[in-house]
Amino acid sequence: MASLEVEEKPSEVKQNAIWGESKKMWAIAGPAILVSVSQFSIGFVTVAFAGHLGELELAAVTITTNVIEGFVFGIMLGMGSALETLCGQAVGAGQHNMLGIYLQRSWIITGITALCLTPCYLLATPILNLLRQDKAISELAGKYCKMVIPQFFAYAMNFPIQKFLQSQTKVWVMTIISIIGLGCHVLLNWALVTKLEFGLLGAAMAGNISWWLQVIAMVIYVVAGFFPDSWTGLSLLAFKSLWGFVKLSLASAVMLCLELWYFTAIILMVGYLKDPTLAVDSISICLNLQLWTSMVTLGFNIAASVRVSNELGAGRPKAAKFSIVVVVLTSLAVGVIFMAIILATKHDFPKLFTDKQLVIKAASKLGYFLAATIFLNSILPVLHRKEWQ
Template sequence: MEEKSPEARRQVAELDLEGEKITEKCWDESKKMWQIAAPAMLTAVTQFSIGFVTAAFVGHLGDVELAAVSIVQNVIEGFVYGVMLGMGSALETLCGQAVGAGQFNMLGIYLQRSWIITIVTALFLAPFYVFSSPLLKLLRQDKNISDLAGKYCRWVIPQLFAYALNFPIQKFLQSQSKVWVMTVFSILSLGIHVLLNWVLITKLGNGLLGAAIAGNISWWILVFAQIVYVVSGYFPDAWTGFSLLAFRSLTGFLKLSLASAVMLCLELWYYTAVILMVGGLQNPAIAVDAISICMNLQLWTLMIALGFNAAVSVRVSNELGAGRPKAAKFSIVVTVLTSATFGVLFTVVILVTKNDFPKLFTTKPLVLGKTSKLGYFLAATIFLNSIQPVLHGVAVGAGWQFLVAFINTGCYYVVGLPIGALLGYVFKLSAKGIWVGMLVGGLLQTVVLLFIVIRTNWNKEVKLKTSYSQSF
């Protein structure tokens, strides 16, 4: 056997050392990512599960009741949720970069500015709840479903103002990697919500009114607990009390908030549009129930991806604020690969259980069969959504909200929805055809975002973000 030369041995040793350094870097970045992602996942899953639990309990009341609540959750609340989450995402960009730059004194001011904007926004959105029934009929939804949905929607108006306070607090805590307490509060609220639904719906028979009361109480317990935590002295540098400075620079803050809202709303409204298109099919109650069950599971798995979304957003904004472009780029690679791994896992689970998971929501044979047939489309969507939200997190961390809003418009509304309408209505593929259109739009958007992230000059981004954050 030929003995290696000293030069060859040196090169092998250097490669081994380089491999060890890369492994060590990946491990360090993974630890930083999971410190944010793990509690963010639990928080997202538990908060989303409030609606998930409501749908599960209501599903046993009847097909019309489940369809009504599903339309409220996916259309009205989906619209409002997107606006509020988007408005709060401006705080995510600014707070993350402020933490990276060591400007903790601005975090409380940013939080108060965001509260002012989101509360005013909630007031403007309240009419959508009040007039939801005629609005849904205008969108050609079934009359009986629309009437029942309108009643339920008016009963859950208190949740609208809970959203207004909740999302800014979340971004305030996430930017400082202080999310475990928020996670504990969310888990406790979910436990209370399950108990309330069981008492009010199952035991007392209060139907949809009981479901609405349970949701209102659960959300406000969560919000009140978080507010008390923030103002009780646990953030001496970031929270120094209410200040009139919160009313300054509101115009610039509002512009970034609106850009964030448009970006996320175009994303979430895409799913809302799919529900509305399905509602226009024959036998809408069965079709809406089937696709709503799939949407609930898809959105539940999306909450996992949103944990990675929060992590990469914080990591990118922190590193850009600290002037470390290579670290920001490396965190993106690690997070995308990790999230995609989970996407593969969930995809396999859905494919294996496609005949069983609908039983969690209903016992109706027609709905069970229709939902099971959508299993393959659901699996493909879940895999795609393991990558897409991470890229959105990069966009929020880097402050690209305006750019992504344009991308969402083109991919979803110019390409995805028209294809879905063509396949669903013209080619008579029903809910399957509509879902294929949704997949095409999502795939196109993911490819475009990947291209942008790969081609970005991160050194230039650091300079841009430094001058940008100073304007606030």
């Protein structure tokens, strides 16, 4: 009996270690997933409501979301992501007073970047025509792009605030704000698109209002005195060393853009097919679901980054490797669950976006490919993150 007890101890220790690491990981990943999913679901909901307006409207919103916004989103997210490195270093060095300076510096850079990229929205129709997209889709997408310019500038404010709060693990208020924002967005779409029948104008208005409500709420949270050490008010120091900040931001932007722009390339390529409206509609349904599940993976990505940084900073490289294993296995398990759901509902999930039978049938045929892609993408972003840690 004694020998049996001795044999059981290593497995019990291992189980306790896995359980302990899982709790630490979910404490970080849980809120991050909720924020990512909630904010991405704003576009997800918009596409769903637009799909029930008609095939052309669904295609136009898809082109806007995945081509025009997909192009600028990667740049804006990358420019804001530079803040993650700087804020993390400042927290580690105990220089909390620099966090507010970095946040303001990032706002300046992302704001200027937004101004420089605004012509992409204003000239969306000629850009899409130049890329040989369907003329009817390009025309409507161009009109919709102009309607959603306000939410583009909300991105410029949102991404730096996220990194500012995540670096200090102050994420639950941001999570609550994001969830409430998503709920408001659903109600606004129902009221403006379904009940008042404002069409794409209603969808654009709902998106603009929802994004700015979230950004304003988070700005108030930051400046209202909850961060006395890291936010000491506006400072002219934010205008110093901008070029060094820009170089770091550009490096982050290039890396993220290469990851995100392949979705843009897919939408553009299917736009060359014989029936572009049907092709864009069906592929957009699958891409939106894939991107939605990727937001969950992004939460594990953030958790892996924080846990590995913590353990390496404490001089525990073996613990850092163990953290990676736990995060990857958890993300893989979630990927298997999502894959099973897609396979089980491959004839039904397109109905979330449209009631057109041709589109539903075409999207259903892509179910197996969608399931496989979701499974592979459940671990790739987490592993990729470790290459530069």
